[in-house]
Amino acid sequence: MKRFFYVKLALSNIQKNRRLYFPYLFSCIFMVCFFYLIYSLGMHKSLKANGSVHALLSLAIGVLHVFSVIFLFYTYGFLMKKRKKEIGLYNILGMEKKHIAKVLFFESLWLFLGALVFGLAAGLLLNKLMYMLIAKLLQFETLLFYIEIQAILNTIGWFMGIFLFLFLYQIFQIHLSHPIELLKGDRVGEKEPKTRWLLTLIGFVSLGIGYAIALSVKSPLAAVGLFFVAVLFVMIGTYALFTAGSIAILKGLKRNKRFYYQINHFVSVSGMIYRMKQNAAGLANICLLSTAVLVMFSSTTSLYAGINEIIRDRYPADTMLLSHSLANEPKQQEKLEQLVQQAAQKENISISETLSYTYYSLVAQKKDNYYTLNPNQNNVDMTTVQSVYVISLEDYNRIEGKNVQLEENAVLLFSENQTDEPNTIRIENQIWNIQENLSDFTLTKYLREPAFVSDYLVVDSFDSLGVLSNLDVQLQYEYGINFNNADDEKIEEFNQSLKHLLKKNMGKSSDVDLSSIAGEHTSFYQLYGNLLFIAIFLGMLCLFATVIIIYYKQVSEGYHDRLRFEILQKVGMSHNEVKQTIRSQILTVFFLPLLMAIVHISVAFPIITKMLRTLSMSNVSFFLLCTVLSVLVFSLIYALVYFVTARTYYKIVKS
Amino acid sequence: MTLLEVEQLKKIYTTRFGDRQVEALRQVTFSVEEGEYVAIMGESGSGKTTLLNILAALDRPTSGTVFLNGKNLTMIKESELAAFRRNELGFVFQDFNLLDTFSIQDNIVLPLVLSGKMFLEMEERMLPIAKKLGIQHLLDKFPYEISGGQQQRAAVARALITNPKLILADEPTGALDSKSTNQLLQLFSDINEEGQTIVMVTHSTRAASHAKRVLFMRDGEVFHQLYRGHMTVEEMFEKISHTLTVLLSGGGKI
Numbered sequence: 001m002k003r004f005f006y007v008k009l010a011l012s013n014i015q016k017n018r019r020l021y022f023p024y025l026f027s028c029i030f031m032v033c034f035f036y037l038i039y040s041l042g043m044h045k046s047l048k049a050n051g052s053v054h055a056l057l058s059l060a061i062g063v064l065h066v067f068s069v070i071f072l073f074y075t076y077g078f079l080m081k082k083r084k085k086e087i088g089l090y091n092i093l094g095m096e097k098k099h100i101a102k103v104l105f106f107e108s109l110w111l112f113l114g115a116l117v118f119g120l121a122a123g124l125l126l127n128k129l130m131y132m133l134i135a136k137l138l139q140f141e142t143l144l145f146y147i148e149i150q151a152i153l154n155t156i157g158w159f160m161g162i163f164l165f166l167f168l169y170q171i172f173q174i175h176l177s178h179p180i181e182l183l184k185g186d187r188v189g190e191k192e193p194k195t196r197w198l199l200t201l202i203g204f205v206s207l208g209i210g211y212a213i214a215l216s217v218k219s220p221l222a223a224v225g226l227f228f229v230a231v232l233f234v235m236i237g238t239y240a241l242f243t244a245g246s247i248a249i250l251k252g253l254k255r256n257k258r259f260y261y262q263i264n265h266f267v268s269v270s271g272m273i274y275r276m277k278q279n280a281a282g283l284a285n286i287c288l289l290s291t292a293v294l295v296m297f298s299s300t301t302s303l304y305a306g307i308n309e310i311i312r313d314r315y316p317a318d319t320m321l322l323s324h325s326l327a328n329e330p331k332q333q334e335k336l337e338q339l340v341q342q343a344a345q346k347e348n349i350s351i352s353e354t355l356s357y358t359y360y361s362l363v364a365q366k367k368d369n370y371y372t373l374n375p376n377q378n379n380v381d382m383t384t385v386q387s388v389y390v391i392s393l394e395d396y397n398r399i400e401g402k403n404v405q406l407e408e409n410a411v412l413l414f415s416e417n418q419t420d421e422p423n424t425i426r427i428e429n430q431i432w433n434i435q436e437n438l439s440d441f442t443l444t445k446y447l448r449e450p451a452f453v454s455d456y457l458v459v460d461s462f463d464s465l466g467v468l469s470n471l472d473v474q475l476q477y478e479y480g481i482n483f484n485n486a487d488d489e490k491i492e493e494f495n496q497s498l499k500h501l502l503k504k505n506m507g508k509s510s511d512v513d514l515s516s517i518a519g520e521h522t523s524f525y526q527l528y529g530n531l532l533f534i535a536i537f538l539g540m541l542c543l544f545a546t547v548i549i550i551y552y553k554q555v556s557e558g559y560h561d562r563l564r565f566e567i568l569q570k571v572g573m574s575h576n577e578v579k580q581t582i583r584s585q586i587l588t589v590f591f592l593p594l595l596m597a598i599v600h601i602s603v604a605f606p607i608i609t610k611m612l613r614t615l616s617m618s619n620v621s622f623f624l625l626c627t628v629l630s631v632l633v634f635s636l637i638y639a640l641v642y643f644v645t646a647r648t649y650y651k652i653v654k655s
Numbered sequence: 656m657t658l659l660e661v662e663q664l665k666k667i668y669t670t671r672f673g674d675r676q677v678e679a680l681r682q683v684t685f686s687v688e689e690g691e692y693v694a695i696m697g698e699s700g701s702g703k704t705t706l707l708n709i710l711a712a713l714d715r716p717t718s719g720t721v722f723l724n725g726k727n728l729t730m731i732k733e734s735e736l737a738a739f740r741r742n743e744l745g746f747v748f749q750d751f752n753l754l755d756t757f758s759i760q761d762n763i764v765l766p767l768v769l770s771g772k773m774f775l776e777m778e779e780r781m782l783p784i785a786k787k788l789g790i791q792h793l794l795d796k797f798p799y800e801i802s803g804g805q806q807q808r809a810a811v812a813r814a815l816i817t818n819p820k821l822i823l824a825d826e827p828t829g830a831l832d833s834k835s836t837n838q839l840l841q842l843f844s845d846i847n848e849e850g851q852t853i854v855m856v857t858h859s860t861r862a863a864s865h866a867k868r869v870l871f872m873r874d875g876e877v878f879h880q881l882y883r884g885h886m887t888v889e890e891m892f893e894k895i896s897h898t899l900t901v902l903l904s905g906g907g908k909i
C-alpha cells in the first residue's frame with residue numbers, strides 16, 4: 001500500500017506538471033528514437049562493410065552520445081528549477097528527504113519507462129523508413145531490413161545510465177538545500193547585471209577576428225584549416241556578445257535619459273536587461289545551433305544536388321589516359337590514338353572528341369611573381385602555395401585554334417586569381433618576359449587541382465626550361481576522350497577493352513594509366529549521400545534542441561512575467577500596452593539568435609565556398625541558392641515554433 | 656465638496672462552473688468628501704477587497720454607480736481606463752508591487768513615463784516627494800536592496816507623483832513591522848493634512864485609528880461608521896476596538 005502511494009504520487013506529479021514534463025518526456029522519446037535508429041544503422045552489416053559510410057556513422061553515434069547527455073541534463077535543469085517549490089512543500093509537510101528521494105525515483109522511473117517504450121516503438125516503426133532513406137541517398141539497391149537486438153540493448157543501457165545520473169544529481173541537489181530555499185525556488189532576488197566591458201570587448205574582437213578570417217581566406221586548402229579556427233572565434237564572440245555585449249548596449253541605452261524615459265523604451269529596455277541576463281547563454285546556444293544547421297544543410301544539399309556537375313568537374317573527359325613515358329615519344333602517342341579508335345570500334349561506341357597535350361605540373365610558392373619550386377611543406381604559408389602548369393606553344397595553338405608566335409625568352413600567362421598584369425615572371429633563378437596575360441584558357445578545365453589556385457604558362461619549347469632539368473620533375477602526357485551519350489556501363493566496357501589492347505600492344509613497361517568517369521557516380525553518391533544523411537540527422541538533432549530550448553525559455557519567461565504583467569496593469573498601463581511591450585521583448589529575444597545566425601552564415605559564405613572547392617564543388621551560384629533556401633526553410637520552421645510556443649506563454653501570463 | 660460617491664453598489668460573482676453565485680457586495684452606499692481620510696474595516700470575506708477593486712476601476716460592479724470627481728467610473732471606456740487610473744488614482748498595496756527590474760527612481764516615475772512626460776518634469780516632481788518621504792538617498796537602489804518600510808514609502812511616492820485626486824491603499828501596513836507601520840501611518844496623516852484624500856482598506860485597528868472616519872463592513876454591506884471628531888489616536892483606537900468587540904460578538908446596534 002505504502003509503496004503504491006509513492007508510485008502513484010510520482011505519476012500524478014508528472015500529470016499535474018505536464019506543461020513542464022511532457023516536453024521533457026517528448027525530448028527523451030525523441031532522443032531514444034534517434035539513438036536507436038542511428039545505432040541500428042551503425043551496426044548494419046552492409047553499411048559496416050563500406051569504410052567511409054561506417055566511419056561517418058560512427059562519428060554520428062559519438063556525437064549522439066555526448067549530445068544526449070548534455071541535452072537531457074540541460075532540459076532537466078529547467079524542470080527542476082520550476083519544481084523546487086513543490087519539493088520544498090513536501091519537505092515542510094513532513095516528508096523526509098529519503099521520502100522525497102523515493103518520489104523522485106519513481107518519477108524518474110516513469111519517465112524512463114515512458115521514454116524507452118515510446119522511443120523504441122517509434123524507432124522500430126521508423127527503422128524501415130530510415131533504411132529506405134539512406135539506401136536512396138547512397139543509391140544502394142536496397143538495404144536488408146532486420147532488427148538489431150544489440151542496438152536496442154545499447155540504447156536501453158545508455159539511457160538507463162543517463163537517467164540514473166539525473167536521479168543522483170537531483171538527490172544531490174535536494175540534499176544540499178534547505179526547505180525554505182526550495183520554497184523560494186526560482187524567485188531569488190535578482191540583481192541588475194553589471195556591465196562587463198572586458199567580456200564585451202573580447203566578444204567584439206573575437207567575432208571580428210572570426211569574421212576577418214572567414215572573409216579574407218583566398219586559398220581553398222587554407223580555408224579547410226582556418227574554418228575551424230574561425231568557428232572557434234565566432235563561438236567565443238557569440239557567447240561573449242550575447243552575455244556581456246547585449247547588456248552593455250542596453251545599459252548604454254538606459255544611460256541616455258531622453259531615450260530611456262519614454263513609454264516604448266522604458267519598460268522594454270529594463271525588462272530586456274533582465275531577460276538577457278537570464279537567457280544569454282541559451283540564446284547563444286540557439287544561435288550557434290541554428291548556424292550549424294544552416295551550414296550543414298546548405299553545404300551538403302549543394303554537394304548532393306550538384307553531384308553530376310562535381311563529377312564532370314573532376315573528370316573533364318569521360319576517359320582519361322596519363323603517361324610519363326609517352327611524353328617525348330610522338331610515335332607512341334600516335335599508336336595510342338590508333339588503339340583508342342580500335343577499342344571504340346570494337347565496343348561500338350562513338351567518340352565525340354579527343355584532346356591531347358603535354359605538360360609539366362609544378363607545386364610552387366608564389367610571391368611577387370616569383371615562384372619557388374617544391375616548397376618545404378613544414379614552414380611555408382599554405383595560402384601562397386599553388387599549382388603551376390607549363391604547356392608548349394604548339395599544344396596551345398592547336399587546342400585554342402590560334403597561331404601565336406612567341407618572342408625570344410617570352411611566355412604567355414593565365415592566372416586563375418590574379419588581378420594585376422605582371423610583365424615578367426621568375427621561376428627559381430630563371431626570368432621570362434610575359435608577352436601576354438591571357439583572359440581565358442581551355443585547359444583550365446582539364447588541368448587543375450581543386451584544392452589549389454593554378455597558374456598556366458605557355459612556353460615556346462620545353463627545352464628552354466633549363467631550370468626544370470635540374471629538378472626531379474617529369475613531363476606528362478594526357479589524352480582525354482569524350483563519348484556521344486554513353487552510359488557508365490558502356491564506357492566501362494570500352495575501358496576494359498582499351499586496357500586489354502594497351503597491355504597487348506604497348507609492351508609490359510608501358511606506364512599508361514587510365515582513369516574514367518565510369519563507376520565514379522556510385523562512389524560519389526555514397527560519399528555525398530552519406531554526408532547529406534549525417535547533415536540531415538545532425539540538423540534534425542540541432543533543430544529539435546533549438547525547439548525544446550525555445551519552448552522552455554518561453555515557459556520560464558511566462559512564469560517570470562506574470563507578476564510584472566499584473567503590477568504594470570495596476571499602476572496604470574493598459575492591457576494592450578502591456579501586451580505590446582511584452583510581445584516586442586519576446587520577439588526581440590527569440591529572433592535575435594536567428595538574425596545573428598543569418599549574419600554568421602552570410603559571413604561564412606565565402607570560406608565555405610572555398611572549402612567546397614576542395615570537394616570539387618565550385619558552382620558558387622548554386623551553393624548560394626542552396627544557402628538561401630536553407631535559410632528560408634529554417635526561418636519558417638523557427639517562426640512556426642515561436643508562434644506555437646508563444647501561445648503557451650500567453651496562457652501562462654494571463655492565468 | 657464630495658469627491659467620491661458610491662451608490663447602491665452590488666457585485667455578484669459566479670463560480671467557475673456557473674452553478675453557484677456569491678454575493679460579494681450586497682448594497683454599499685457611502686461618500687467621501689475632498690480632503691477626508693477614510694478607513695474601511697472588516698473581516699476577511701466582508702467585501703473590502705471587492706469594493707476597493709471597483710473603486711480602482713479594476714473590476715466592474717453588477718449594479719450601482721461610483722462617481723469620482725463627478726465622473727461615472729462604471730461608464731468609462733475600456734480604452735480610457737488605464738489613463739484614468741493613472742491620472743486620477745494613486746495606489747498603495749500590501750505587498751508594495753514595486754517592479755524588481757526598476758531602480759527606486761524608475762519605479763516612482765513609472766506613471767509619469769506612461770503618461771508620456773519629459774524626463775526633466777519627472778525629476779522636478781519626483782525629487783521633492785522623495786525628499787519628503789525620506790528616500791532621496793535610495794533612488795538608485797533596487798527594491799530587493801532596501802527594507803520593507805522603505806519599499807512601501809517608494810510605493811507611496813509612486814502613488815503621489817501624479818497628484819491624484821484619491822489615494823487608494825489596500826492593507827498598506829500588512830507587510831510592515833511596527834516601527835515602519837507607525838512611520839507610514841504618520842506619513843499618511845501628514846499628506847492628508849496637506850489636503851490629500853485617502854481611502855484605506857485595512858483590518859488593523861492601529862491603522863484605522865489614524866483615519867478621520869472608519870467604515871465597518873460585514874457580509875457585503877457598510878454596517879456602521881465612526882467619526883473621529885476631536886479624539887486622539889489612542890482614544891480612537893479604543894473606540895474602534897470596542898466597536899469591533901461588539902460587532903464581532905454578534906451585537907446588533909451600538
